Amino acid sequence: MSEKTKPTISEKEIKRLAEKSLTEAENFSEVEIIKKKYLEKGGLISQLFQQISQKRDLAQKKKLVAKVQEREKKSPEQDQKKDKLDIYREGKKVPLASLHPITQIIQKIYDIFLPLGYQVSESSEIETEEYNFNKLNMPPEHPARDMHDTFYLNVNLLLRTHTSNTQIRVMESNSNQELKVITAGKVYRRDEDDATHTHQFTQIEGFMVGRDISFSHLKGTLELVLKKLFGEDHPIRFRPSYFPFTEPSVEVDAQCLPCQGKGCNICKKTG
Numbered sequence: 001m002s003e004k005t006k007p008t009i010s011e012k013e014i015k016r017l018a019e020k021s022l023t024e025a026e027n028f029s030e031v032e033i034i035k036k037k038y039l040e041k042g043g044l045i046s047q048l049f050q051q052i053s054q055k056r057d058l059a060q061k062k063k064l065v066a067k068v069q070e071r072e073k074k075s076p077e078q079d080q081k082k083d084k085l086d087i088y089r090e091g092k093k094v095p096l097a098s099l100h101p102i103t104q105i106i107q108k109i110y111d112i113f114l115p116l117g118y119q120v121s122e123s124s125e126i127e128t129e130e131y132n133f134n135k136l137n138m139p140p141e142h143p144a145r146d147m148h149d150t151f152y153l154n155v156n157l158l159l160r161t162h163t164s165n166t167q168i169r170v171m172e173s174n175s176n177q178e179l180k181v182i183t184a185g186k187v188y189r190r191d192e193d194d195a196t197h198t199h200q201f202t203q204i205e206g207f208m209v210g211r212d213i214s215f216s217h218l219k220g221t222l223e224l225v226l227k228k229l230f231g232e233d234h235p236i237r238f239r240p241s242y243f244p245f246t247e248p249s250v251e252v253d254a255q256c257l258p259c260q261g262k263g264c265n266i267c268k269k270t271g
């Protein structure tokens with residue numbers, strides 16, 4: 001070890017020095033310098049803490065050595081009796097935590113898409129306007145770009161409003177290639193938080209690029225995912241819908257699990 005050992009300094013000495021310097025200080029900047037000297041990382045106070053822990057370590061080591069020496073003195077029979085190993089004794093139970101429900105559902109959905117040949121790709125939650133909006137054919141006059149919907153960090157950077165930034169980044173770095181990509185992650189929108197709205201939520205998004213890919217591939221994939229998630233016979237419904245950036249567009253509904261289609265507060269009485 002080539003590290004230099006610092007001269008030790010007592011707690012009383014530090015207190016005396018600090019008090020002396022503070023009395024002699026003539027203005028705030030001098031007080032600030034004293035504050036740095038004593039309180040900052042590597043300052044005298046933290047050195048004192050280091051000394052204390054070194055002393056404690058040394059005391060513990062001494063204790064341990066004494067214990068071992070004591071044991072060595074004892075007779076071997078006594079030792080055997082004490083160290084008898086009971087392999088049938090019940091082990092100590094350690095409570096295990098479980099994965100967050102959102103992580104569990106993301107993994108479940110990835111597990112459905114991976115055997116279909118999809119690759120998982122994830123990208124940043126902080127994004128530029130270019131990748132969150134412009135390159136997705138969402139021009140500046142698009143309603144989602146209104147300041148009320150988006151958390152802007154500065155003029156150009158924002159918290160992504162959807163996971164679609166991943167699409168652009170993956171397509172740009174794999175141009176002219178057939179792609180099957182699935183992504184999931186946190187997205188942010190300026191919303192009043194209540195029972196059904198939150199300023200941050202999780203999106204899962206997949207896309208496919210290739211020759212002869214049609215709308216029926218999308219329908220088949222969505223059907224498969226819903227069946228795997230909710231069960232073979234769970235009622236689902238496709239309905240035409242308008243999205244300003246995809247054409248044609250479709251929305252898919254699954255029957256509400258808690259009320260089994262009867263209508264409840266969770267599904268806003270839609271079943």
Ligand SMILES: [Zn+2]
Nearest residue numbers: 256259264267
């Ligand atoms: Zn319901």
